[in-house]
Amino acid sequence: MATQLKSGTRCSAEEWAARQELAACYRIFDHLGWSESIYNHISARVPGEEGAFLINPFGLLYDEVTASNLVKIDIEGNNLDGSPYPVNKAGFTQHSQFHKHLDHAHAICHTHTTETMAVCASEGGLRPTNFYACNFIGQIGYHDFEGVTVRSEEGERLLKNLGDKRILMLRNHGPVVMGRTIPEMFIQTWALQRACEIQVATASMGRDLEVSEEVIGVHQRDISQTAAPGGPGHADFEAWKRRIDKIDSSWRD
Incomplete structure (x- = not known):
C-alpha cells in the first residue's frame, strides 16, 4: 500500500519502511549525543529504486527528523519527492559517491563527535588499546x-582511500561509517564511538597498553560469537527504538 508524504508525493510500502527506520536512526543518534546542530548526515538507499537515497532535510535538528520529511534525492542531487527542504552539499558530495559506487553502502553516516574527531586528529589514528578498538584494527x-x-x-x-574497508576516518575531521543495513551501520558506529571514547580517556592517564596483533586476530575471529540474533546490530537497534519511542514517537510520522 502506498503512503502519501506531506509534500503530496506517494511512496511505496518498502520506501515508507525505510523512511521510518532512517528517521528512528536520526532520533537514536540524537539521544546518544551524536548530533551536531543542523549538520552531519545519515543516509539510506531507497529499496527498489536505482540511485535514489534518503537524507536529512538541511536546517532541521536530528530530533525534528521524521519519516515523511526525509528528502529523497538521486546521485545527481535531484529532488525526487517534492520536498521543500534543501540538502547539505557536504552530505550529498560524500554520500552520493559511496551510494553510487559501493554495493555494500546501503546506509552511511558521518559524525562529528568530540572523541571520534579527536582520534581522527591524532597521528596514530585508532590504536589497539581497548576491546572495541580491536574490532577495527586493519579494517x-x-x-x-x-x-x-x-x-x-x-x-x-x-573511494581510493576507503579501498575495501567500510569505515573511512577523515583526518582532522570525522568518521564515515557504512553498512549493508541501517542496524549494521548503527552498531559499527556505536562500537567505534566507544573505542574512541576509551582511547581518549586512556591517553589522559599516561602510557597505555597496546594489544598484540596475534590477540587482535583471535578477537576479530571470535567476536561474531557474541552477536545477538537477527543480523548485525538488529537487536541493538530495536532496543534503542523502544527507548526513543518512550520519549517521543513522532519520528514515525
Missing part, C-alpha cells in the same frame, strides 16, 4: 583533510 581507511567536502573531484580520492 579502517584514512583520508587526509582537504577542507569541507563539497568538491566532486574529492570523491575519487575518498
Whole structure:
C-alpha cells in the first residue's frame, strides 16, 4: 500500500519502511549525543529504486527528523519527492559517491563527535588499546583533510582511500561509517564511538597498553560469537527504538 508524504508525493510500502527506520536512526543518534546542530548526515538507499537515497532535510535538528520529511534525492542531487527542504552539499558530495559506487553502502553516516574527531586528529589514528578498538584494527581507511567536502573531484580520492574497508576516518575531521543495513551501520558506529571514547580517556592517564596483533586476530575471529540474533546490530537497534519511542514517537510520522 502506498503512503502519501506531506509534500503530496506517494511512496511505496518498502520506501515508507525505510523512511521510518532512517528517521528512528536520526532520533537514536540524537539521544546518544551524536548530533551536531543542523549538520552531519545519515543516509539510506531507497529499496527498489536505482540511485535514489534518503537524507536529512538541511536546517532541521536530528530530533525534528521524521519519516515523511526525509528528502529523497538521486546521485545527481535531484529532488525526487517534492520536498521543500534543501540538502547539505557536504552530505550529498560524500554520500552520493559511496551510494553510487559501493554495493555494500546501503546506509552511511558521518559524525562529528568530540572523541571520534579527536582520534581522527591524532597521528596514530585508532590504536589497539581497548576491546572495541580491536574490532577495527586493519579494517579502517584514512583520508587526509582537504577542507569541507563539497568538491566532486574529492570523491575519487575518498573511494581510493576507503579501498575495501567500510569505515573511512577523515583526518582532522570525522568518521564515515557504512553498512549493508541501517542496524549494521548503527552498531559499527556505536562500537567505534566507544573505542574512541576509551582511547581518549586512556591517553589522559599516561602510557597505555597496546594489544598484540596475534590477540587482535583471535578477537576479530571470535567476536561474531557474541552477536545477538537477527543480523548485525538488529537487536541493538530495536532496543534503542523502544527507548526513543518512550520519549517521543513522532519520528514515525
